[in-house]
Amino acid sequence: MELISKVKSFGGEQRVYRHASKSTGTDMDFAVFLPREALDGYACSSLIYLSGLTCTWENVMTKGFPQQHAAEHGMIFVAPDTSPRGEAVANDEAYDLGQGAGFYLNATQNPWKSNFQMESYIAEELPELLIDSLPLDEDAIGLTGHSMGGHGALTLAMKNPDLFQSVSAFAPIVNPMDCPWGQKAFKNYLGDDEATYAAYDACALVASEGWEKDILIDQGMADNFLEEQLKPWAFDAACRKAGIDLTLRLQGGYDHSYYFISTFLADHVAWHAARLD
Numbered sequence: 001m002e003l004i005s006k007v008k009s010f011g012g013e014q015r016v017y018r019h020a021s022k023s024t025g026t027d028m029d030f031a032v033f034l035p036r037e038a039l040d041g042y043a044c045s046s047l048i049y050l051s052g053l054t055c056t057w058e059n060v061m062t063k064g065f066p067q068q069h070a071a072e073h074g075m076i077f078v079a080p081d082t083s084p085r086g087e088a089v090a091n092d093e094a095y096d097l098g099q100g101a102g103f104y105l106n107a108t109q110n111p112w113k114s115n116f117q118m119e120s121y122i123a124e125e126l127p128e129l130l131i132d133s134l135p136l137d138e139d140a141i142g143l144t145g146h147s148m149g150g151h152g153a154l155t156l157a158m159k160n161p162d163l164f165q166s167v168s169a170f171a172p173i174v175n176p177m178d179c180p181w182g183q184k185a186f187k188n189y190l191g192d193d194e195a196t197y198a199a200y201d202a203c204a205l206v207a208s209e210g211w212e213k214d215i216l217i218d219q220g221m222a223d224n225f226l227e228e229q230l231k232p233w234a235f236d237a238a239c240r241k242a243g244i245d246l247t248l249r250l251q252g253g254y255d256h257s258y259y260f261i262s263t264f265l266a267d268h269v270a271w272h273a274a275r276l277d
């Protein structure tokens with residue numbers, strides 16, 4: 001792991017690392033905020049934040065303001081990238097496919113499958129690397145995310161309950177099989193066999209995998225993607241049917257932006273800290 005930058009923040013340090021990823025076959029960058037406790041060598045709980053379409057690690061670190069909240073709870077905050085990148089990596093002109101739009105799945109179709117292996121990256125390689133290299137408590141890792149990253153957080157937590165002990169989301173894509181963003185991504189990355197889609201759909205996974213703990217979701221009611229892409233009521237219905245303890249907070253007037261995320265990120269960090277400590 002190569003240290004690209006470090007800067008002091010709220011008594012801790014925000015760092016950016018680059019490493020050669022076996023999963024994606026590319027160099028991957030991620031940001032990590034280490035609270036003072038971690039710098040002193042104590043094993044800390046951690047929260048991995050998966051970003052949405054068009055984002056890198058930088059959006060949440062510069063516009064979500066996680067550092068103060070993570071420092072308050074002695075928590076490590078990790079922000080990975082949303083896809084493999086580079087000139088040799090497949091891409092598309094649209095913002096919702098290709099680089100910046102990895103959808104946290106393992107692609108099976110050309111030209112994507114050689115690099116777009118984000119499920120393996122987030123649910124295997126990155127946690128292993130973090131546990132080996134930084135003072136992470138491996139029994140206290142939470143997962144959260146925004147929009148496409150909320151989809152990643154919900155699906156990867158349900159598929160890996162031993163690794164991720166808590167999960168929450170901001171304006172997540174909960175039913176990608178039934179929205180334009182998800183249908184486009186799944187058709188391109190997974191192909192025409194729709195039977196393969198359910199393994200990446202939070203509403204379907206609630207029924208097939210379940211989740212033994214509680215879930216927190218915040219959703220802005222002025223989010224312009226609400227009706228067509230996000231449809232949190234589908235996840236609410238699926239959780240009720242499966243008997244899963246979902247707190248879905250519908251936040252009046254908030255949109256899809258980082259003004260919404262930064263407003264409620266403190267709540268999510270505290271919520272994870274209460275479950276991981």
Ligand SMILES: N[C@@H](CCC(=O)N[C@@H](CS)C(=O)NCC(=O)O)C(=O)O
Binds near residue numbers: 055256
């Ligand atoms: N308006 C965006 C749509 C994508 C979008 O809203 N991305 C969200 C995540 S789904 C985001 O966080 N964008 C980056 C930012 O606001 O900093 C575009 O057309 O490029």
